[in-house]
Amino acid sequence: MRQVWRVLxxxxxxxxxxxxxxxxxxxxxxxPLLFPTSPWRMVQRPFLPPFxxxxxxxxxxxxxxxxxxxxxxxxxxxxxVGLISTLASxxxxxxxxxxxxxxxxxxxDALMRFTEFFQTVPSFALAIVLVAIMQPSIVSIVSxxxxxxxxxxxxxxxxxxxxxRTREYVQAAVVTxxxxxxxxxxxxxxxxxxxxxVLASLMVATAILLESSLxxxxxxxxxxxSWGYMVGAGRTVxxxxxxxxxxxxIAILVSVLALNLIGEGLNDALNPRLAxxxx
Amino acid sequence: xxxxxxxxxxxxxxxxxTAAVAEGPKPGGVVNAVIQPEPPSLMMGLVQNGPTQMVAGxxxxxxxxxxxxxxxxxxxxxxxxxxxxxxxxxxxxxxGVTWHDGKPFTSADVLFxxxxxxxxxxxxxxxxxxxxxxxxxxESTVVxxxxxxxxxxxxIFEVGSLPMIPKHIYEGTNFKTNPANNTPVGTGPFMFKEWxxxxxxxxxxxxxxxxxxxxxxxxIYWNVIPDAAARSVAYETGKVDVLPGGSVxxxxxxxxxxxxxxxxxxxxxxxxxxxxxxxxxxxxxxxANKKFRQALMFAIDRNMAKDVVWNGLGKVATGPSGSAxxxxxxxxxxxxxDPAKAKALxxxxxxxxxxxxxxxxxxxxxxxxxxxxxxxxxxxxxxNVEMIATDVPGWNQKVSEWDYDIAFTYLYQYGxxxxxxxxxxxxxxxxxxxxxxxxxxxxxxxxxKLFADGAVAFPDSARExxxxxxxxxxxxxxxxxxxxELQFPTITRCSVKNLITTGIGVNDGFRDAWIEx
Numbered sequence: 001m002r003q004v005w006r007v008l009x010x011x012x013x014x015x016x017x018x019x020x021x022x023x024x025x026x027x028x029x030x031x032p033l034l035f036p037t038s039p040w041r042m043v044q045r046p047f048l049p050p051f052x053x054x055x056x057x058x059x060x061x062x063x064x065x066x067x068x069x070x071x072x073x074x075x076x077x078x079x080x081v082g083l084i085s086t087l088a089s090x091x092x093x094x095x096x097x098x099x100x101x102x103x104x105x106x107x108x109d110a111l112m113r114f115t116e117f118f119q120t121v122p123s124f125a126l127a128i129v130l131v132a133i134m135q136p137s138i139v140s141i142v143s144x145x146x147x148x149x150x151x152x153x154x155x156x157x158x159x160x161x162x163x164x165r166t167r168e169y170v171q172a173a174v175v176t177x178x179x180x181x182x183x184x185x186x187x188x189x190x191x192x193x194x195x196x197x198v199l200a201s202l203m204v205a206t207a208i209l210l211e212s213s214l215x216x217x218x219x220x221x222x223x224x225x226s227w228g229y230m231v232g233a234g235r236t237v238x239x240x241x242x243x244x245x246x247x248x249x250i251a252i253l254v255s256v257l258a259l260n261l262i263g264e265g266l267n268d269a270l271n272p273r274l275a276x277x278x279x
Numbered sequence: 280x281x282x283x284x285x286x287x288x289x290x291x292x293x294x295x296x297t298a299a300v301a302e303g304p305k306p307g308g309v310v311n312a313v314i315q316p317e318p319p320s321l322m323m324g325l326v327q328n329g330p331t332q333m334v335a336g337x338x339x340x341x342x343x344x345x346x347x348x349x350x351x352x353x354x355x356x357x358x359x360x361x362x363x364x365x366x367x368x369x370x371x372x373x374x375g376v377t378w379h380d381g382k383p384f385t386s387a388d389v390l391f392x393x394x395x396x397x398x399x400x401x402x403x404x405x406x407x408x409x410x411x412x413x414x415x416x417x418e419s420t421v422v423x424x425x426x427x428x429x430x431x432x433x434x435i436f437e438v439g440s441l442p443m444i445p446k447h448i449y450e451g452t453n454f455k456t457n458p459a460n461n462t463p464v465g466t467g468p469f470m471f472k473e474w475x476x477x478x479x480x481x482x483x484x485x486x487x488x489x490x491x492x493x494x495x496x497x498x499i500y501w502n503v504i505p506d507a508a509a510r511s512v513a514y515e516t517g518k519v520d521v522l523p524g525g526s527v528x529x530x531x532x533x534x535x536x537x538x539x540x541x542x543x544x545x546x547x548x549x550x551x552x553x554x555x556x557x558x559x560x561x562x563x564x565x566x567a568n569k570k571f572r573q574a575l576m577f578a579i580d581r582n583m584a585k586d587v588v589w590n591g592l593g594k595v596a597t598g599p600s601g602s603a604x605x606x607x608x609x610x611x612x613x614x615x616x617d618p619a620k621a622k623a624l625x626x627x628x629x630x631x632x633x634x635x636x637x638x639x640x641x642x643x644x645x646x647x648x649x650x651x652x653x654x655x656x657x658x659x660x661x662x663n664v665e666m667i668a669t670d671v672p673g674w675n676q677k678v679s680e681w682d683y684d685i686a687f688t689y690l691y692q693y694g695x696x697x698x699x700x701x702x703x704x705x706x707x708x709x710x711x712x713x714x715x716x717x718x719x720x721x722x723x724x725x726x727x728k729l730f731a732d733g734a735v736a737f738p739d740s741a742r743e744x745x746x747x748x749x750x751x752x753x754x755x756x757x758x759x760x761x762x763x764e765l766q767f768p769t770i771t772r773c774s775v776k777n778l779i780t781t782g783i784g785v786n787d788g789f790r791d792a793w794i795e796x
Contacts, residue, residue: 040655046587062530063587063648136668218647222639222666236508236644237530 007269014265020258028079031072039069039225050243061230061244062237070225071251077226078255081142081211082204088146090200093153098184098192100154101161112158115151123148127210131219138221141214145207156199160192194270198263205259212252227252306495308794310775312521312785313510314480314501321471321480322460323442324392324449325399332439333523334480334501336786338379339465340443342370342389342421343436345782347549349605349694351433352781355384355443355466356421365428365737372419376489378445379470386415391446399454406435406698409735428737431695434605437550438467438787440693468494468790477503482789495793507643511535520775523785524548524767529645532590535770542773545592545766547784552601552699553767555689557653557760562720564684565635565662570628572757575685576614578621578660579653585763588649592768596761598754599704603764603782605695606733606746611754621660634663638678638686641671650687678714689765690715694782696746701730704758721758 008014037043042064043056050059050067058067100111118126127144134140164170165188173183214220215228216235227248234244318330323339342356351359356370376384393413396403409429414422425432435441443466448459463471466489469482480501484494502519504510511531513519515538524547527535536543559566559575566572581595600607635657639650654664664685669677678686692699702708705727708717729749736742769785771778778785778792 038655038658040651040658042583042587042652042655063652132670219668222668233644233648236528240530240534 004266004269008265011265011268013261014268017258017261017263017265020254021262024075024079024255024258027072028075031075035066035069035072037069039073040065047237047241049241050247058247059241059243061234062241067230067244067247070230071227071248073225074227074230074248074251075255077138077221077224078208078211078228078252081138081145081226082208082259085142085145085149085207085211086200086203088142089150089203090153090196092146093150094157094189094196096150097154097157097159098161098189101158102165102180102184102188104162108158111154115154118148119151124210124213127214128217128219131214136214136219136221138224141211141219141221144214145210148210149203149206153196153199153203156195157192160195161188164188164191198267198270201259201263201266205256205263208252208256208259304495304777304791304793305796306497306793308496308796309498309500310496310521310789310792310794311500311502311519313504313513313519313523313526315504315510315523315526317477317503317505318480320460321463321474323439323463323465324395324444325455325460327400327402327439329525332783332786334482335442335463335465336438336467336783337469337482337499337789338463338467338471339438340467340787341436341438341441342372342443343433344787345434345437345550345694347546347603347782349434349549349603349782351436354436354438356436359433361433365430366425368423368425368432370421370423372421373489374419376466377487378447378466379464379485380445380448381487382445382447384443384445384466385418386421387418388443388446389413389421390415391450392441392444395444395449395454396441400441402693403435403441406431406440427735429697429735430737430739430742431605431697431734434694434698437783439783467787469499472498479503490790494790496789499789507531514538514770520772521778521785522770524769527770528643529588529590529592532592532768532770536768540773541770543768543770544779545768547769547779547781547788548765548767549603550694550782552603552692552694553689553765554596554599554601554692555687555762555765556596557762558678558683558686558688558719559757559759560681560684560719561722561758562681565628565630565633566684568628568630569756570624571630572760573614574621574624574628574630574660575657575662575760576757577617577624578662579656579760579762580616581762582616584649584652588645588652589763589765592766594764594766596764598750598761599700599759600696600746600750601692601764603694604692604700606743608747608750610747611751614757618656618660625660625662630662632661632663634665636684637664637666638669638674638683639666640687640689641669641674646687653687675714678718679712681711681718681720685760686718687762688714688718696749697730697734701734704753705730719758721756723752723756726752 043066044060044064046060046062046064048056048060056066061067096111100108127148130144130147131140170187173187212228215226216232218232220226220229230248231245238245314330314334316330318334320326321331321335323331323335340355342354344352344354346352355373357373358371360369372386378384390413397407409425409427411424411426445464448464449457468485468488470485472481472483474480482499484497504513507528511527514522514535535541559572561567585593585595597609598611637654640646654666657664677683702716704717704721706722709720710716726749729745733742733745736745769779774795776793776795778788780791781787
C-alpha cells in the first residue's frame with residue numbers, strides 16, 4: 001500500500017487531483033461554518049454581478065441568493081451523492097460479480113443476463129424514469145444512480161474472479177477444504193480489488209455528473225442546493241447573468257476532472273507494469 | 280430598475296397610442312404573432328383552452344365585448360336592455376352581418392348557439408343555469424328570460440364564453456365530428472385560411488366585416504415555437520412582432536422590453552384577472568388553524584415576489600377578488616409583510632415545528648423560483664417547510680385529492696364574483712377530483728348564504744353590499760393565502776397600434792389593430 005502511495009504521489013496528474021479533492025472535501029466540511037446562513041436565503045439584490053461587493057465574491061442569482069454559498073453547500077450534496085451512490089453500487093456489483101465469476105455455469109449465466117438487462121437500458125434515461133417515479137428526493141436520486149451504475153462493477157469483478165479462480169493459491173485453498181465464501185472473501189476479492197478501486201474513483205465522478213444532470217432537468221431534491229440545480233435554474237437567464245451558471249459549472253468540471261485524474265493516477269500506481277509500458 | 284423601465288415603456292405606449300389616434304389608422308400589413316402552445320383546435324364552441332381563445336377570438340364573435348373596466352360594449356349585438364325586474368334581457372343584433380361563407384347571421388343562429396354550447400361548453404352551461412327561455416321575435420332580436428334576477432348575466436356574452444356558432448353548418452350534424460371543425464367559420468374580422476401543424480396558423484382579413492373600415496391588417500400569422508428561449512430569439516431577430524402574455528419567461532421580459540421599438544403592457548387580462556394564491560388545507564395539520572393561516576399571510580413578502588419574480592408586473596392581492604372584478608373592495612383586514620407578527624401568531628397557534636408540505640405549481644422557472652422564495656419566507660419565521668417536487672399530472676392529482684398542506688395555484692375570475700370567485704369558498708363546491716373548486720375545504724354557512732344571495736340579488740347595489748361583507752369575512756378567515764393579481768405582459772413592436780383595447784386583450788384585439796409604416 002505504501003508503494004501505491006509513492007507512485008501516486010510521483011504522478012503529477014494524480015497529485016493535482018488529490019489536492020483539488022482535499023480542497024473540495026474541506027470546503028464541504030467546514031463551509032457551513034463560514035456561511036452559516038442557508039444558501040436559499042435572499043441576501044442581496046438579485047443579479048448582483050460577481051466581484052462587485054466584498055461579501056458576495058461570486059454575485060447573486062435571480063432571487064438575490066449568494067452564489068458562493070450555493071457552491072459551498074452544493075459541494076456537500078454533490079460529494080455526498082457521489083460517494084454514497086458509488087458505495088451502494090459497489091455493494092451490489094461486487095458480490096454479484098464475485099458469485100457469478102466464482103461459481104460459473106448456470107448461476108453465472110443467470111446473473112450475467114440479469115446484469116445485461118440493466119446494461120441494455122440507457123442509464124441516464126433509466127435514472128430519469130426512476131427518480132420521476134419515486135419522486136425527486138436525495139434518497140431516490142442516490143438509489144437511482146446506484147441502480148444504473150452497478151452493472152460495470154459486476155462485470156469487472158466477474159472477469160477478475162474468473163481469472164483468479166484458476167490460480168494455484170486458490171486451488172490450494174480449495175484443496176485444504178476452505179469454504180467457497182471464505183475463499184472468495186479472503187483469497188480472491190483482495191486481489192481483484194485494484195481495478196475496482198480505479199473504477200470506483202471514476203464512478204464517483206460519473207455519479208456527480210448524473211446528479212447534476214438530474215438536478216439540471218429539475219429532478220433534483222427541491223430542498224437541497226446542488227450544483228446541477230444552480231446551472232439549471234440559471235440557464236434561463238444566462239444571457240443576462242452568466243455567473244449564475246458558469247461558477248457552479250466550473251465547480252462540476254473541476255471536481256469531475258479531479259476524480260478522473262485520481263483515477264488515472266491510481267491506475268498507474270496499481271498496475272505498475274501497464275504504467276511503465278505506457279510511458 | 281427593470282420595473283421602472285417597464286413603467287416607462289408603458290407610459291411611452293400610452294403617449295404613442297394617443298398620438299396614433301390623431302394620425303388615424305392605416306390599412307394594410309401583415310402581423311406575425313406567437314401562439315403558445317399550439318391549440319388543439321380552433322373550433323371555439325368545442326374547445327376553449329387559452330391558445331384556442333387567443334386565435335379563434337379573432338374568427339368568432341360574441342354578442343358583446345367588454346371594456347378593460349368590464350363594461351359591455353357592442354359586439355354582434357348593437358343595443359341591449361334589461362327589464363325593470365332584472366329578468367328579461369333584450370338584444371338587438373347588428374343588421375347585415377354575414378358568416379365568412381356569405382350566409383346571413385340572424386337571431387336563429389343565436390338560439391342555435393345557446394343549445395350548442397349547453398352541450399359542449401361546461402362554463403357556458405354553468406353561466407346559463409338561471410336561463411328560463413330564449414326567444415327570437417324577429418330576425419334581429421333575441422330575448423333572454425331568466426328564472427330570477429342574475430346580476431352576472433350581462434357578463435357572459437364574451438366570445439370565449441358564448442361564441443356564436445353557424446347554424447347552417449352544424450344543425451343536425453354530430454358537432455364533434457363535423458368536418459367543418461377544421462375550417463372554422465365565424466362572423467369575426469378575420470377568416471381562417473390555413474394551418475400548417477407545428478408551424479403556423481394563417482388568418483386573413485374578412486373583407487365583408489360588419490364594422491366599416493375594419494379590420495386594417497391584411498393577414499395574421501400565428502407562429503408555433505415550442506421553446507421559450509427560441510420565442511424570445513424570434514422576437515429579437517424580427518421574425519415575430521407580437522408576444523402575447525405568457526409566451527416568454529418572465530426573466531426575459533426586462534431584456535426584451537429594452538429593445539428598440541418595443542412596447543410592453545400588462546393590460547388586456549382584466550376579464551380573466553388571473554389571481555394566484557396558496558391552497559391551505561383547512562381540514563388537517565397546522566393549516567387547519569386560522570391563526571396559523573393568518574401567520575402565513577404576515578410571513579410572506581408578497582411585494583418582493585412581485586418585484587423580483589414577476590419583474591414588477593402585477594399587484595399584491597388583498598383578498599379573494601381581483602381588483603378588476605365587480606364589487607371588489609379594499610376595505611378588508613390588511614396583511615402587510617411582518618415576520619414579527621407572524622411569529623407571535625404562530626406562538627398563539629401553538630405551532631410546534633410540525634413538517635408542512637408545500638407543492639409548487641409545475642409551470643416553469645418563474646413558479647419554481649416563487650415557491651423557493653415563499654419557502655424561505657416561511658422558514659424565516661420558523662415554519663418547517665418541505666417542498667415536494669411534482670409534474671403537472673402529479674400536481675393535479677395531489678391537489679384534487681386534497682393530499683397537500685400548502686399548494687400554489689392561480690385561476691381565472693371571469694369578471695364577476697358569482698362566476699369566478701364563489702366556487703373556491705362555498706361549501707357546496709367541496710368535492711374531490713377537481714383542482715378548481717373549494718379545494719381547501721373551507722366551510723362557513725354565512726359565506727355560503729352570502730354567495731347564494733349575491734348571485735341573484737337585485738339591483739347591483741344590493742349585490743355590492745353582500746359581496747363586500749363576504750370579502751371581509753373571508754379575508755379575516757384566510758381560507759387560502761392570496762398572493763398576487765398576476766399580469767402577463769404582452770410584448771409588441773410599437774408600430775403595432777391599438778392591439779389591446781378590451782378586457783380580453785389579444786383574444787379579440789386584431790379587430791382594431793393597425794400597423795404604422
